[in-house]
Amino acid sequence: MPVNALYTDLSDYYDLMCADIDYEAQSHCVHRLQQIFGNGGRRHLDLACGTGPHVRHFLDAGYRSSGLDINQPMLDKAALRCPEAQFSLQDMCGFSAGEPFDLITCFLYSVHYSGSIERLKACIASVHATLAVGGLFCFNVVDKSRIDNRLFASHSVAHEGSQFSFQSCWHYHGQGEAQSLRLSIERTCAGETQVWQDEHPMVAVTFAELQALLQPYFDVQVLEHDYERIAPWDQTSGNALFACVKI
Incomplete structure (x- = not known):
């Protein structure tokens, strides 16, 4: 399993590195997307969860939230932040779960960590296999x-x-x-x-390439990268939120 050496060495400083991120706004936005596009269920899994700040907000919103990451020092801190959550050391490009989830998230552009198109395909397949029917896969991405x-x-x-x-x-x-x-x-x-x-x-992918990878599995909505409002992607910006409902 590959491990990110920088994050392992500096895991104590990871939250400082992300201190300007509004985790609450991001989590609330995705909660709204789950109510609008998803099945409304509360079983949640966060891919590449890091130290668990998003998981904390979903727990506080009433979700039964879990997380996975490839970095054990991150997961140790996530468990302290969210003792009621379940965390596992797994690769998002090939993970398994004991039950289906209603919502799977991957924040902070972490879907790009899959590293190659083949591994991205494997991630998408793992997500699809783990989601309940009508469940939502939500992540942000940059167009190469x-x-x-x-x-x-x-x-x-x-x-x-x-x-x-x-x-x-x-x-x-x-x-x-x-x-x-x-x-x-x-x-x-x-x-x-x-x-x-x-x-x-x-x-590296374009939005069109990513949509082609997702559409065999999901009904795909491409949205503006704006956590304060929900709007279709404007066809020009290089960042977007993908809201993908399992078919």
């Missing part, structure tokens, strides 16, 4: 044809006497099924700065 390699996201946060700076960006070479997520983390404490840099291999 709309990636601007010059753009990046960054934020800084103070924690326990240290100042952290985080930066991330997509990089796509312009052809093929491989793109990458480039990360940079700086920690400054007592005048000394440490820098970690990593590049994660990710699968």
Whole structure:
């Protein structure tokens, strides 16, 4: 099973790296999508759940929520955050569950971690096999044809006497099924700065290619990447929410 070395080494800082993410808004939006498009059920599984912040919000909303990840240090922290949830060390591209789920989520573009089209197909097949009829698979994704390699996201946060700076960006070479997520983390404490840099291999797809992979299994809605409102994708932006109902 592949393990992300950066996240293993820096799992204590993962929540700081994601400190600017509104987990509550994301979780509430997907809850609304489940009510609108899904079967309304409350059995939930979060793929690539990390330290469990989304799981926490679904539990608080009345779901029976579970999570899986390939990183055990992340899961250990998720279990502390959500002691009533079930967590398992599994690969999202080939997982199994003892019962069907009504809602399966994959936040923070983590579906790209499948790494290749073949593994993405395996992920989709595993999700379909695990969902109940009418269940919803919801995730966010970036279109490779709309990636601007010059753009990046960054934020800084103070924690326990240290100042952290985080930066991330997509990089796509312009052809093929491989793109990458480039990360940079700086920690400054007592005048000394440490820098970690990593590049994660990710699968690259267009929205049209992804729809073609999903449509044999799901009724697919492509929506604007906006957690405050639900609207069809505008056909121009490079990020989208996919809401996929099991046929």
